[in-house]
Amino acid sequence: MDKLSIIEMILSSVVIADLIAGIFSLRISLKTNKELENIEHIKQQYELTKIRYEQLNSYYKELIISLEKFEYKGKIVQSKSCIKEMVLLRFKMYEYIKNQHEQHTYYFSKKYNEKIIEKEKNIDAVVREYMQKCKEADSIDYTNCLVDYMITINREMELFKSFYIEKLKLEMNSILEVPS
Numbered sequence: 001m002d003k004l005s006i007i008e009m010i011l012s013s014v015v016i017a018d019l020i021a022g023i024f025s026l027r028i029s030l031k032t033n034k035e036l037e038n039i040e041h042i043k044q045q046y047e048l049t050k051i052r053y054e055q056l057n058s059y060y061k062e063l064i065i066s067l068e069k070f071e072y073k074g075k076i077v078q079s080k081s082c083i084k085e086m087v088l089l090r091f092k093m094y095e096y097i098k099n100q101h102e103q104h105t106y107y108f109s110k111k112y113n114e115k116i117i118e119k120e121k122n123i124d125a126v127v128r129e130y131m132q133k134c135k136e137a138d139s140i141d142y143t144n145c146l147v148d149y150m151i152t153i154n155r156e157m158e159l160f161k162s163f164y165i166e167k168l169k170l171e172m173n174s175i176l177e178v179p180s
Contacts, residue, residue, distance in 0.1 A: 053175045056107050060168050063100060067093060067161065087150045090157035094123065097164050109174065112167045119163055126156050 070093035098120060105113055130149040 049175055052107055053172060055104075056168065056172050056175070059100075059104050059107065060165075060172065063097075063165070063168070066096065066100075070096065084150060087154050087157075090154050094157045094160060097161065101164070108167075108171050112171050116164060116167055119160055123156050123160055126153060 070089050101108075101116060108116070130153055133149060
């Protein structure tokens with residue numbers, strides 16, 4: 001073998017080695033790029049989750065403070081006027097919570113939104129039933145009907161408030177859970 005063919009063979013080997021190294025380098029850089037994209041996606045998801053939690057937490061604090069104005073401050077007695085005042089306050093509280101939920105519905109998961117909406121429908125049904133019974137009751141039964149349903153509605157509204165706050169807390173806790 002002459003000197004020229006040896007140099008030619010060495011140069012060919014170097015070119016082939018560089019080509020193989022380039023292919024491996026390209027494969028490694030593509031894999032690294034994919035991992036970086038995945039890390040960036042996880043980072044964005046974390047930021048969104050963090051913002052969602054902060055917004056829910058802020059909403060929760062505002063809601064608790066706002067609901068204090070719907071607490072009955074008078075002396076609770078079994079009189080029609082007292083119960084009526086409490087029920088009107090509960091209606092206002094219920095409407096306030098419904099409006100707040102409509103404004104903040106995008107912070108809730110589908111699961112909790114469905115449960116809250118189902119509970120709202122149940123309360124709306126109780127209210128419709130109350131209105132219907134009061135229309136049907138004669139003057140003697142009207143007072144008893146009114147008091148009974150006012151007590152029922154008062155209880156339902158208070159249960160809804162507790163239910164809503166519980167679902168809000170569960171939503172916040174579910175955000176904090178680390179997926180396995």
